[in-house]
C-alpha cells in the first residue's frame with residue numbers, strides 16, 4: 001500500500017505542509033468550545049469539510065460536525081473523529097501564543113491536535129486523490145469532556161442517521177505516537193449536594209454545617225484503601241458552597257470522578273464513596289443541638305462511562321500496531337477514557353490514537369503543544385485508515 005504513488009505523496013504531504021497544519025490548529029483553538037458551547041467550532045469545521053469536497057456535510061441534532069469521503073462502497077464505514085469540546089468555560093481566553101516551538105493555549109492539545117488531524121488527513125486524501133474501497137466519516141464530536149458524558153458519540157452511534165452503519169471507529173485525543181488505546185477505562189461521576197438550615201456563625205453555632213459535612217466526606221474518600229492493581233483513581237475536582245465567612249452555609253456541593261481499570265473495583269470504590277457521603281452527613285448531624293433540622297445529602301450520578309476492550313488481535317488494533325512499527329516507533333497498548341468507550345460498549349471495534357507531537361499541562365490553563373514530528377502521528381493515522389477502508393481496486 002505504501003508503494004502506491006498517491007499514498008506515498010499523501011504521506012509526505014504532512015511534512016511539506018507542517019507549518020500550514022500548525023496555523024490551522026491555532027485557528028481551531030482560538031474558537032471557544034466550552035462544554036455545551038461547541039457550535040462555533042463545529043461550524044468552522046463544517047466549512048473546512050465543505051471546502052475540501054467532503055459530502056454529506058452537516059451538523060447533526062446533538063451538535064456533532066460530520067463529513068464523508070465516499071469510497072467505491074459505503075462499507076466498511078470507518079468513523080475518524082476528534083472532540084470539539086474543551087474542559088474550559090466560555091470566559092476562558094482561548095487565544096494561542098507561541099514560545100519557541102511550543103504553542104500555548106487551553107485545549108491546544110486536547111483536542112486541538114486531534115481536530116487539526118481530521119482536517120490534515122482529509123486534505124491529504126483529497127489533494128492526492130486517494131480512492132478508497134470503503135468510506136470514511138469524519139466527525140468532530142461534542143461532549144467528550146466531563147459533563148458532556150460522551151453525548152456526541154452516543155448520539156452518533158445510537159440515534160444519528162449513520163448509527164447502524166458504522167463498522168469501525170478511530171478517534172484522536174491528544175498528542176503522541178506510541179499510544180494505542182484499545183481498552184476503555186470505566187468511570188462514574190457524581191455531584192453531591194448537602195443542604196441545611198444555615199445561620200449565623202456565632203449565634204447559631206451548633207447547627208449542622210454542610211461544608212463541614214462535605215469536608216468529612218472528602219477526607220473519607222481521600223483515605224480510600226487503593227488496590228495496587230488495577231489502576232484506580234478518585235478526584236474531587238470542584239467544590240463550592242457557602243455565603244460568607246461568618247455564615248453557616250445553607251449549601252455545599254462537590255463534583256467527584258471515580259475511575260478504575262476493572263468494573264468490580266469501580267463498583268467497590270463507588271459503594272465506598274456513597275457510604276462515605278452518608279456517614280459524613282450522619283457524623284455532622286450527630287453534633288447538632290436537639291431540635292435542629294438534619295442535613296440532607298443528595299448524590300446524583302451525572303456521568304457514567306462503560307468499560308470494555310477492542311481485542312488486541314482485531315484488525316483495527318493490528319493495523320495500528322503495524323503502522324506504528326513501520327514508522328520506527330514501538331507501540332504501546334493503553335487504557336483510557338475517551339470517545340472510544342462508547343463504540344467499544346456497543347461492540348464496534350474502536351481505538352484512540354495520539355495525533356503526533358508532544359504536550360503537557362493538559363486540562364490546565366498552561367496547556368502546551370509542540371508540533372515537532374507531528375507528521376509521524378498523521379502518517380500512522382493515514383496508514384490505519386487505509387488499512388481499514390482499503391484502496392479502491394483499480395487505483
Ligand SMILES: [Zn+2]
Nearest residue numbers: 110111173174
Ligand atoms: Zn481529550
